[in-house]
Amino acid sequence: MTTFAAMLRAAPWAATLAPGDLARVESETLVRTCASGTLVCRRGETVEAWIGVVDGLVKMTNVSADGKPTSFVGVSSGGWFGEGSVLKDEPRRYDIVALRESVIAYLPKATFLWLLDISMPFNRFIITQLNERLGQFIGMVEHDRLLGPEARLAHCLAAMFNPVLNPGVQPSLPISQEEFAQLAGLSRQRANQALQRLEQAGLVRIDYGGVTVRDLAGLRQFQG
């Protein structure tokens, strides 16, 4: 998945759009490349777009009420986020950082609302998306506070494999341990140790520059 056009072709909600409508979405969406480590969008800015990851990997850093970064969610190629903020008309509550050079699509708020008006499949897609994201955050609240680094990493990895939120992701996920550490909020050596423990438990296989998930259910339940 390299271009926005290819991303649209693969999207279930786009399949039923009239060719003219699809062309409108394509022409109104801004696509740009974000360098590794740069902000895709800032916390506190007014939300003007629904954001899609065409190619690459970004993290949403969830900041709790007291301002401490607590939990992280990875979004990879094919995923969309920020629909809640577009609908609620409030300042964005998360920083989004590109973990590697990434191609990002900014679908303007007006186009987003127009899609909601004209397309029932798009409405269903958004409802499903919101529901899955909600479930993800609930799961995070359960895990984040109580558990240690290994379990946090396991949960973080399992969340990357939600097929609704990250459609493009394959069983073998190309993500370096450096990127993994940033995603889980750990140091690289800590992430390395955690990954090795998960491999010993038979849940993943460590590849060069990536990991392969062997037991997704086991990852979700992993307690350390």
Added chain:
DNA sequence: TCATTAAATTGTT
């Protein structure tokens, strides 16, 4: 196709 080199990633201290 194979060998050499550079760059990236990993495991360890």
Added chain:
DNA sequence: AACAATTTAATGA
């Protein structure tokens, strides 16, 4: 944070 070992990617014969 720094180091050495390993893997991949790139280059050229």
